[in-house]
Amino acid sequence: MPPAPPQHWLLKSEPDVFGYPDLVRVGREPWNGVRNYQARNFLREMLAGDLCLFYHSNARTSRAGPTGVAGVAQVVREAYPDNLQFDPASAYFDPKSTPDHPRWSMVDVAPALAFPAVLPLEVLRTLPEWQASPLVRRGTRLSVLPVTKEQFRAALETAGARLHVDLV
DNA sequence: GCCAACGTTGGC
């Protein structure tokens, strides 16, 4: 029996802090620091093998190129307690979290595919598949959001990127 | 740097 097809997501990160090239460099990264309940709940729905568009937010002032999708990451470990919530020295420390009752979760992701160039938000906005996405609605600040298969495919195609067909 | 939009906090 074939494995279940992957779900698709979009993960936002500021490239000045941690961009797609950083993910490639480290090979694998715990996606910690998410402190929004809706985003956390999406993290908890992720399954190993799910594919995530890696989105560079707030990128105008960086050398990473425009704001937009830089590549694809893959979920390699499903949700477990975010380590930073227990660290008093961290900006993401949450005094209301205990190891018995952790409030925040993270997944581990690994690089799967670098786009030839960042696919700008400006272009994403023009794709019919993306009209309904919260990403292109102004005022949406969600840092983890679901993406449809159609949106995922349209993004890859427009970016000129190819994933092995079995992965999509 | 600006500022609109939004989530969270806390007084009541």
Added chain:
DNA sequence: GCCAACGTTGGC
């Protein structure tokens, strides 16, 4: 439970 104040996000 309401809601004003506040802090943050993130495009521009």
